[in-house]
Amino acid sequence: MTTETLDIKITKSAQSRLAQTDFSKLVFGHTFTDHMLVADYADGEWKNFEIVPYGEIGMSPAISSLHYGQAFFEGLKAYKHADGQVSVFRPDKNAARFNKSAERLCMPVMPEELFVQSIAALVDVERDWIPTADNHSLYIRPVMFATDPFLGVVPSKTYKYVILTCPVGPYFSKPLRVKFETTFTRSAEGGFGYAKAAGNYGGAMLPTRRAIEEGFDQLIWTDAKEHLYAEEMGAANVMFLLDGKLVTPSTRDTILDGVTRDTVIAMAKDWGITVEERRISITEILEGARSGKLTDAFGAGTAATIAPVGAFNFEGEEYTLSDPATREFSNRVFNTLNDLRYGRIADTHGWNYMV
Numbered sequence: 001m002t003t004e005t006l007d008i009k010i011t012k013s014a015q016s017r018l019a020q021t022d023f024s025k026l027v028f029g030h031t032f033t034d035h036m037l038v039a040d041y042a043d044g045e046w047k048n049f050e051i052v053p054y055g056e057i058g059m060s061p062a063i064s065s066l067h068y069g070q071a072f073f074e075g076l077k078a079y080k081h082a083d084g085q086v087s088v089f090r091p092d093k094n095a096a097r098f099n100k101s102a103e104r105l106c107m108p109v110m111p112e113e114l115f116v117q118s119i120a121a122l123v124d125v126e127r128d129w130i131p132t133a134d135n136h137s138l139y140i141r142p143v144m145f146a147t148d149p150f151l152g153v154v155p156s157k158t159y160k161y162v163i164l165t166c167p168v169g170p171y172f173s174k175p176l177r178v179k180f181e182t183t184f185t186r187s188a189e190g191g192f193g194y195a196k197a198a199g200n201y202g203g204a205m206l207p208t209r210r211a212i213e214e215g216f217d218q219l220i221w222t223d224a225k226e227h228l229y230a231e232e233m234g235a236a237n238v239m240f241l242l243d244g245k246l247v248t249p250s251t252r253d254t255i256l257d258g259v260t261r262d263t264v265i266a267m268a269k270d271w272g273i274t275v276e277e278r279r280i281s282i283t284e285i286l287e288g289a290r291s292g293k294l295t296d297a298f299g300a301g302t303a304a305t306i307a308p309v310g311a312f313n314f315e316g317e318e319y320t321l322s323d324p325a326t327r328e329f330s331n332r333v334f335n336t337l338n339d340l341r342y343g344r345i346a347d348t349h350g351w352n353y354m355v
Ligand SMILES: *Cc1c(COP(=O)(O)O)cnc(C)c1O
Pocket: 075, 196, 232, 234, 235, 236, 237, 256, 257, 258, 259, 260, 261, 300, 301, 302, 303
């Protein structure tokens, strides 16, 4: 399909579950809206874009995504403004990353306009599901997976694209106590850490579970080769304010190029703050924590938004940072991001895609 406007067949659910949904008790990713979008890739093209009632889909147990991991996803959010308008935050960036993931996994790309229009169409149908409370939004989860029903370690010829939507509230509710992970790795040079590939998250579960068993909330991944440099925090990018500069690991094979990360960098530049995208060693972070030069540290991601680090732990030694409530930079970022997404301030960068 190469047409500019997407032809989407819509089948509405017989009965909405909206009235029975308590928006004050949302657990991230547990509540789905009434509909989902599905599309197929076959014979070299994307087709059959359809919005249907949310529910199970039949699949062969031989599909290669299950056996060989040809599967990846995206994550973005829609916000409801006070005047009732709805925006999706920077979907063009997610479209670009969607296609980077697709290429790395030998899966078909999707033209940006199809990706964005398919999201907008579903969000439009689910308008009433977008929460209006502060820090609430509609999480949008596009996923693509291989559907060839045979066992062979070769790229599939057929794929399914699905978009799910979930009303969500805040992800983390308190400052995080995190450890530097120096045994396990999330990704290595030449690997596919930069892709939102399903397999990256399955592999992260054991190290994360261990960290939680040890009493931490989250972990900071370090480089696979030497375990000396910070890479990411769980499934979020990690950012520091060191000596008044915003310092964050530069993107490479091993690091996911986050939309939130990119947004925070752009905002810092707008505010005249020096930004350094480079490797950052654990030693430098811990020295900053000791000397007081490290005045802020947080995770940045669509799901987690801005998640302040309350304390670091490195091989048993604890470094407590300043009270997150008193931190100038991350609070300014958090508030400005919210103001922008809920349409309370001018969108000077054109980041809000209006539905
Ligand atoms: C999704 C994700 C992020 C954050 O990216 P955003 O585009 O800001 O949501 C960072 N790291 C990993 C590993 C991720 O999966």
